[in-house]
Amino acid sequence: MNISTLDLALALAPHGLDAVLSFDQPASLDRADVLVWDPAGLYPVLEAACERADPPVLGVGASEWLLATSRHWREQFKRLLAAGGTLVVLVPAPRTVGVHTLQDILPYDWSDPLMPRTVRSQAIEGDAAPQQAGEPFRTLFTEAARCFQPCATLAAAPGASVLQTGSGLTLASYASEPPGRLLLLPALAPGLAQDEAGAALFLRELCRCIDRLGQRSGVRLAAWLDLQRSPADEQLHGRRAQCLRERHALDLELQELDRAMAERDFFKQLLAGEGLGAGLAAAEVFRRKGVPVHADWVEKDLHIVELDQRNLLVKARLAGEPLDAAALRRLDEARARVTDYFSRPTPILVVDCADNALPPSARSPHWDAATLAGLEDAYMLSGLHLYGWHLETPGDSPSRLLQRLMQADADLRDSLLRATLRGLSPLAAA
Incomplete structure (x- = not known):
């Protein structure tokens, strides 16, 4: 059984642990079968990073680091449990620190990396003498009784309570998350981690308890068998x-x-999509080519592509959408508005996806140049063409594409169509 600890240095013989990890140094848990995490080990790091002490609030940079690091460990905990591992958490005294988000300063609690599980702790009040639970936890809390000193109760925790105070408050809980297990235990007694005999006792009884949990529903064996x-x-x-x-x-x-x-299916909406996703795919193609793209603030089916010397207004035409005088007038009015707002020339690109219900071989090979007649500085490509441009290596920039459209490059559409057919099927391009 490979056992690692997180923010918990136990005084054990060399190689007694597989790894001793630190929360502030993200690492992989792929080798671990059991991870014992002491969230209180992070408190000194957070105190040192606070920009304000009362109440404690982290600076912006430290807040971003903490949230990103928490996401890392949340994913590692998820992977550990999914691989049949056991996550053991030593419940610390409750403490929060403020973190900056885009909107507000929000409280960060030690249980954040356990989300989406709900875990809340509260300070112990009154008698905390523990009441024993059933096996295998009874043996753990009996044989290793001196190892624990609870400093918080669990107001909310996944799974079942396995240790309670005399007044019925939860001190420890166990949740089976097949194939893994989550075990919330009381904090260790002060100084135990530095006591070699105490640390060895804690680890031995913990491993014995985990072994007895197993996955054998309904089977109860005597404790002595675990040592044989x-x-x-x-x-x-x-x-x-x-x-x-x-x-x-x-x-x-x-x-x-x-x-x-x-x-891949998202971008294939350009050549086979029959919904609004085709327009989103068209916008994303330009974004992937390294230029800023924004949704128009008035017409929700239009996107604004920012180029070096000008903008480009992109419209994906879907099945059943006419390009009549009214539609062209709407595009021209939108172009005038965007041009006035940015004070930059704004050509129009219509991405024609109206025939997306048909396979490429059934679509008309002819290009009707009169479709956009009366609309100045406007160009048209089919969804097939834009998909081919998406498949090409990043050599052909959006500015270069627009330049070729403005120059009426006769080879442009043929080359883009060939790229699409090669991407769909090598036989189709032969």
Whole structure:
């Protein structure tokens, strides 16, 4: 069992832990089977980074760092649990610090990296003498009783309460998140981490408890059997842990494949999309080419592309949308408004997706130059053409594309169409 700690240095013999990690130094948990995290270990770092002490508030830079680091550990905790690991959290005394966001200063709590789970702690009041829970937790809290000194109760926590005060307040909880486990335990007694015998006792009883949790529903075995694990048992446990890690790796690969396929499908709306997404895809093509793109503040189906010397007003035409006199007049009025606002020339580019319900071979190969007649400084490309431009390497910039349109480059549409057909099927381009 590979055991790592986060912001918790235990006085153990060399190699007693797989890794000793720090919250402020993001790292991977891919090797860990168990992570023991002490959130209180971050408090001194936050105190040193505060720009205001009463109430404590972090500076803007420190706030951005803290939120980004919390997101990292949140993802690592998720991966640990998904790989069949166990996350052990030592519940600290409740404390918050203000962090700057775009809108306001919001409180940051130690439990932020555990989101979306709801975990809230509160200061202990009155008698905190613990009431024992059922096995395997009873053995943990009995044999390692001197290891713990609760400094907070859990007002909200996932799973079941496994240790309570005399008045019924939760001191520890356990949540099964198959194939992983989340265990919230009381804080360690002061000085225990530096006591070699105490640290070894804590780790030994914790591992014994985790082993007994297992995944064998309805099976209850005596505690002594945990110390008699045979080589065959060790092999099975090791193989199971390896399989869980392999399954998690496959899940991550599937997520990445789904992301890549979804991104390709997003841009394929240019040649096969039949909804408003075609316009969003057209805007994103220009954005991916390295220029700023904004949605028009009046006409929601128009986008403004900022080029070096001018802007470009982009409109994706969908099926059933006419390009009659009224439509052309609307485009011209929008162009005049944008030109006046930015004080820059603003040509119009219509991306024609009206035939997207048809396969490329069924679409008319002829280009009707009279479609935009009466609309000055306006150009048209089909969704097929813009998709081909998207597939090309970043050599052809938006400014170069507009220049070729303005020069009526006879080869432009043919080259872009060939790029699209190559991207759809090598046979189609042959």
